[in-house]
Amino acid sequence: MDRYGGSRARGLKIGLRERLAREKDTVIKDWGGRLPIALVYPNSYYIGMSNLGLHALYSLLNIYRDVVCERVFWERENQERKNPPLSLESRRPLSDFKAVAFTVSYEVDYFNVVSILKASGIPVFSSDRDESHPLVLAGGPCITANPMPLAQFIDVFGIGEAEKLLPGLLPTIIDNINEKRENLLKLLASVPGMYAPQLPQATPVMRQWTENLDNFPVSSVILTRDTELGELYLIEVERGCSRRCRFCLVSTAFRPMRFRSVGILLAQAEEGLRHRKRIGLVGPAVSDYPHLEKLLAGLRQMGAQFSMSSMRASNL
Ligand code: SF4
Known part of the structure; x- marks a missing residue:
């Protein structure tokens, strides 16, 4: 019997292994001494793996030597069976990660963000979490346009484009992840483009965007045929x-x-x-x-x- 109740979870893990085996150029990193970040696409693998934003984030995060980024998807059959979401690369639950980063491209996926936190046993409200829980972040087009529907659930939002946000954000998280959560949020809120909704906001958050796209070519990073545009x-x-x-x-x-x-x-x-x-x-x-x-x-x-x-x- 494993922590999620035996054979059902074992079946899920086998499914993830098969899926991984059908991919090309997956990044597999050792967790030792690295900050583990779960990159969560709050919908199915079939949809998510055709999203170039997800590919770009996966690549940008894994470029950092001190970071190990793994993907997590939210499959309908797992929702129905109440299976907790596991990362694809190491098949770990979200609660094992130091940071959980949602990328939200469609408004209907707001509901899935909350469901994923709930299914993972992570307190859904930011005010109920502390440094013993993963830091929960969110970004993407919907968040940049309007983060407020998720304001109670997310610790810190990234407003704008990842290429511009990550150089300020990641070192701050890496250096301070074990700080008291309130202190960490204060530090993160001072990074350009980051918005911590639980803290009073003295100045407007400026959306960050990349001036020269040629500096950051974006293309398929992981190849699989198990997706809409495979x-x-x-x-x-x-x-x-x-x-x-x-x-x-x-x-x-x-x-x-x-x-x-x-x-x-x-x-x-x-x-x-x-x-x-x-x-x-x-x-x-x-x-x-x-x-x-x-x-x-x-x-x-x-x-x-x-x-x-x-x-x-x-x-x-
Ligand atoms: S702004 Fe108008 S033309 Fe441009 S992508 Fe949106 S709907 Fe299409």
């Missing part, structure tokens, strides 16, 4: 959108619109073609990419098939 090698072409439709998160969370250079994208595509025949060009309005003809000509020259995540009819 046959594609995904590449982020641009960020933000100049159209500013009032209903759209992109127009607020990723302003201003920024583009990667063609040379960088083609180099990524060349790498991608070693793994997949089809390149997925990802962006809020890929048809607005100013060098689209040059990019597509380059892809055709390489013999690549390609798909675009979005096109505006007016540009066709």
